[in-house]
Amino acid sequence: MAYRHIGDPNVRPLQPAHLENIELETRYDPGAYNHVPPPGHPPSGYSPSRGVDNDSKNDDDRKPFFHSASKSSQPHGSSWPVQSQRVAGVTPLRAGLMVFDAILASTPIMFVALALTAARLDGEEVSDYGSRLAETLLLSPTIFPLIFAALMGRFFRHLGVYLAERGTTLGRLEQLVGCQSVFTALERQITLRYWSVVGLCSVLVWLLSPVGGQSALRLLGQENNNVSSITTVRYLDPQSSTRSSLEGPSSSNSARASYTSIFLAALLSSSKYQDTPMDLWGNVKLPLYRDIENSTTDEWKTVSGLHGDHATYSSLIGVPVVGLPSRGLSDFNIKARQFDVFCSSNKMMSASPKARNSSLWANVTATWGLEPDQSKTEPGSRPNYPLPFLSMSMVADTANYTNFSVASCDLTYSYLEAKVNCNGTSCGVKSMRKLDLFRDGYVKDADDFTRRNIFLNLMVTLPRVDNPTVGSPSARGSANAEKWMANPIDFIGARYSNVELYKLDPDLFARRLTILWNSFHQSTFATTALGGTLPKNLTETGVILASVxxxxxxxxxxxxxxxQTSAVYKTNWKWFIALMFCSLVLLAAAYAGLVLKYITLAPDIIGYASSLTMLNPYVPTPTGGTTLHGLERAALLHDLPVRIGDVCPNEPVGAIAFAKADDSRVARLNRRRWYI
Structure with missing residues (x-):
């Protein structure tokens, strides 16, 4: 066999000039291996399975029709097909492979079934069946790419062999047979330097593999179905504050047992409930508005820490609300009025007996007193907001008890609207806004009455609520309200000493006095509605509750x-469509590959290493075997030593070929040597 330089004589050869006309002769004897079948047709009565006619009586007729010319080259212990065969013949092995291929090609049906099952669970309550399905879907990112790679790779390979049998270009054949992953598909496009529709489509098809795996993972979720409705909720009318038992000395004295017990119950439980959005009876508490007044320029001010976190509440007693649904989330608005106290100073002062005789302390019947600050009010004028007043509290361990904590403060009155958010019957204010004080039936005459009567009576009653008319209040120590202002966390119990309120910062003193003022005021009106036992069937606005x-x-x-209902399954329809599309594309490709495999007569020899031995003069093999598939040929020749080497080692220029490596006729390649 000779190898000569071929090309345009004007083109400079790739090898040195002294080697250009060298003829290379192979060291193999081309006649030693006969790969050509004998001429003519098979004899009559020839059976591919037996190779001879049973009726033939001549010994020559009993010899194989097509046999190897060199028996020594036949693989030892193998079943090499030395006799001629028909291609794509149906044998038991081939039939078994067809069944296996059909089962393998049908595996994408399980992803279609999973998608349809998940779609059927949409809106159904969570169950053990759905949980098992969800666990199965968790395996999809692993299983789907594996099955996709197996089936789609087979499809492209069988399509390439099918086209090769009918005639195609080498470039297209290389693109199809080498398209076994998204990387190899891109690699073929780049290395072949040929961008085609087939190549681009193969890349897009391989991108469906991760999409299919991830879509199954995200296919099924859970959610709670929400049922929205509108209902009527009722809250205590803010006008009820004008009907306080503090409207006069007589009513104030007759209702003392009622408001004293309510106020002290709220006060003594404050260590647990003072920072909660509802009081101990389940009434809704309003946060202190001045804490959020400057938080934003919007009309509605958001309460920091919905449901009580980091919110300061203006009272220990809340607004009664009736008609709350026992389940679900609800939002509604309520209105209420609240006091706010601002103090400019808080210090210890000494008062002589003469000074005390002309003041609130003329008849000492309590350790604490509140009175209007006449020094800030013009004679004959009607005091308006803010109302100036003084807070005076006895200081412990002083001779004749002449030292007092004196705070100079102002009182304001506001009308507020609050947005309440509830989870069942657990509620909290989420935002507030300030309204005009004189609206919703509250007129100036009512406000004059409030300032002249209710405010003044509250100043007289609050300091003595738990220490009325005793001979020596100083001997008993500070009242519970004073001790609460000094330390709201630790104040309960008999302590025969007076607290030192002058040590409190004026702002802190004002905050705590605000809470006490609002709490005591709310304990003096609508007292029978505070206990949380209101009837649920109020049907009219402004109804009078005769029962309470x-x-x-x-x-x-x-x-x-x-x-919210119980948890139900929710199908993500976008991922459902993605999974169905990927699965159906894979199923179509799998069945198409199955059909192409069994309608193609040509054996699958493309891309196998064993295919390099087919009709190769450098690899001696028995005659025949041209109908073998690549893996079948590899199984029969698995012990055959081979090498890619120089088949012309003794020539000036070598030749590279795939050859048998069991002797010295094939040399290893050398970087310094020239090859054709």
Missing amino acids: GANITFNATQASVVQ
Whole structure:
């Protein structure tokens, strides 16, 4: 066999000039291996399975029709097909492979079934069946790419062999057979330097593999169905504050047992409930508005820490609300009025007996007193907001008790609207805004009455609420309200000493006095509505509750209620479509590859190392075997030593070929040597 330089004589050869006309002769004897079948047709009565006609009586007829010319080259202990065969013949082995291929090609059906099952669970309650399905879907990112690679790779390979049998270009054949992953598909496009529609489509098809795996993982979720509705909720009418038992000395004295017990119950439980959004009876508490007044320029001010976290509440007693749904989330608005106290100073002062005789302390019947500050009010004028007043509290361990904590403060009155958010019957204020004080029936005459009567009576009653008319209050120590202002966490119990309120910062003193003032005021009106036992069937706005006391009215407000049902499955329809598309594409490719494999007569020899031995003069093999597939040929020749080397080692220029490596006729390659 000779190898000569071929090309345009004007083109400079790639090898040295002294080697250009060298003829290379192979060291193999081309006649030693006969790969050509004998001429003519198979004899009559020839059976591919037996190789001879049973009826033939001549010994020559009993010899194989097509046999190897060199028996020594036949693989030892193998079943090399030395006799001629028909291609794609149906044998038991081939039939078994067809069944296996059909089962393998049908595996994408399970992803279609998973998608349809998940779609059927949409809206169904969470169950053990759905949990098992969800666990199965967790395996999809691993299983789907594996099956996709197996089936799609087979499809491209069988399509390439099918086209090769009918005739195609080498470039297209290389693109199809080498397209076994998204990387190899891109690699073929780049290395072949040929961008085609087939190559681009193969890349896009391989991108479906991760999409299919991830879509199955994200296919099924859980959610709670929400049922929205509107209901009527009723809250205590803010006008009820004008009907306080502090409207006069007589009513104040007759209702003392009622408001004293309510106020002290709230006060003594404050260590647990003072920072909660609801009081100990389940009434809704309003945060201190001045804490959020300057938080934003919006009309509605958001309360920091919904449901009580980091919020300071203006009172230990909340606003009674009735008609709350026992389940679900609800939002509604309520209105209420609240006091706020601001103090400019808080210090210890000494008062002589003469000074005390002309002041609130003329008849010492309590350790603490509140009185209007006449020095800030013009004679004959009607005091308006802010109302100036003084707080005076006895200081412990002083001779004749002549030292006092004196705070100079101002009192304001506000009308507020609050947005309340509830989870079942657990509620909290989420935002507030300030309204005009004189609206919703509250007129100036009512405000004059409040300032002249209720405020003044509150100043007289609050300091003595738990220490009325005793011979020597100083001997008993500070009242519970004073001790609470000094330390709201640790104040309960008999302590025969006076607290030192002058040590408190004026702002802190004002905050605690605000809470006490509002709490005591709220304990003096609508007292029978504070216990949380209101009837649930209020049907009219402003209804008078005869069962809980006269003149107690409730205002209606509309509440938006969202009730959550038990958890249900939710199918993500976008991922459902993605999974169905990827699965159906894979299923179509799998069945198409199955059909192409068994309608193609040509054996699958493309891309196998054993295919390099087919009709290769440098690899001696028995005659025949041209119908073998690549893996079948590899199984029969698995012990054959081979090498890619120089088949012309003794020539000036070598030749590289795939050859048998069991002797010295094939040399190893050398970087310094020239090859054709």
